[in-house]
Amino acid sequence: MSDLLKTTAEQRARKVVLRLEKIDRIFNQGPDQLEILKAVDLEIHQGEIVALVGPSGAGKSTLLQIAGLLEKPDGGLVSIGGKRSTDLSDLARTEMRRSHIGFVYQYHHLLPEFSALENVVMPQMIKGLKRAEAEERGLELLRCLGLEKRADHRPARLSGGEQQRVAIARALANVPDVLFADEPTGNLDPQTAETVFGMLMTLVRETGLASLIATHNPELARQMDRVVTLRDGHLIELDPADLP
Numbered sequence: 001m002s003d004l005l006k007t008t009a010e011q012r013a014r015k016v017v018l019r020l021e022k023i024d025r026i027f028n029q030g031p032d033q034l035e036i037l038k039a040v041d042l043e044i045h046q047g048e049i050v051a052l053v054g055p056s057g058a059g060k061s062t063l064l065q066i067a068g069l070l071e072k073p074d075g076g077l078v079s080i081g082g083k084r085s086t087d088l089s090d091l092a093r094t095e096m097r098r099s100h101i102g103f104v105y106q107y108h109h110l111l112p113e114f115s116a117l118e119n120v121v122m123p124q125m126i127k128g129l130k131r132a133e134a135e136e137r138g139l140e141l142l143r144c145l146g147l148e149k150r151a152d153h154r155p156a157r158l159s160g161g162e163q164q165r166v167a168i169a170r171a172l173a174n175v176p177d178v179l180f181a182d183e184p185t186g187n188l189d190p191q192t193a194e195t196v197f198g199m200l201m202t203l204v205r206e207t208g209l210a211s212l213i214a215t216h217n218p219e220l221a222r223q224m225d226r227v228v229t230l231r232d233g234h235l236i237e238l239d240p241a242d243l244p
């Protein structure tokens with residue numbers, strides 16, 4: 001079998017982790033109705049990292065919030081691991097978000113009164129894991145992100161890049177199936193952004209996560225497996241060679 005056919009067969013064999021079907025989102029802005037997402041379809045397979053690019057206001061954050069079950073669409077379906085989240089009660093959606101989804105934002109949103117390690121272990125303890133087990137995994141994640149010596153530091157004593165690395169560790173603490181990131185390095189200087197992004201990519205690849213990562217940076221988008229963009233509310237697949 002040719003390499004191309006083999007690759008296609010392998011991709012088919014990998015399961016679809018995230019499926020968006022005909023997602024619509026409309027905002028009311030004064031007398032106007034803003035159709036931000038129009039029948040958006042997207043599938044992301046296990047181990048696939050997809051870049052979401054597009055101009056400011058195109059709807060990237062809106063799409064991430066809907067895919068990450070933080071907001072409900074006006075129409076369409078979100079499925080994660082084959083489960084239709086739109087059929088779930090609010091409680092079940094929260095549970096699904098906690099157990100299957102990791103989210104990294106542009107700002108770290110760490111709790112200031114807790115150490116780096118405590119911030120990372122908290123989601124696991126909420127899920128019912130014993131402290132010792134949660135800390136073992138938390139420390140391992142911090143080690144992978146080069147933060148083993150910062151585990152006891154509070155966020156205020158960490159640099160911007162370190163704070164964002166803690167936020168990445170926190171997002172991965174519950175062993176999610178899918179990771180969403182909204183401009184995860186957008187708040188960092190270019191060099192720090194490159195380092196932090198490199199670490200994020202390594203961890204995501206090693207753990208075989210499906211990921212959807214919004215970025216304005218074409219250099220970062222090119223490092224992902226596929227690139228999609230939003231134009232007039234429609235999701236379009238882009239050839240990475242067409243990125244500026």
Ligand SMILES: Nc1ncnc2c1ncn2[C@@H]1O[C@H](COP(=O)(O)OP(=O)(O)OP(=O)(O)O)[C@@H](O)[C@H]1O
Binds near residue numbers: 027034
């Ligand atoms: N809750 C809301 N109510 C009304 N309009 C909204 C709401 N949330 C977002 N919008 C509008 O929807 C559009 C898309 O916003 P969104 O934040 O998804 O874009 P974006 O592509 O992520 O932009 P950026 O790259 O600047 O973060 C914008 O015009 C925004 O003003």
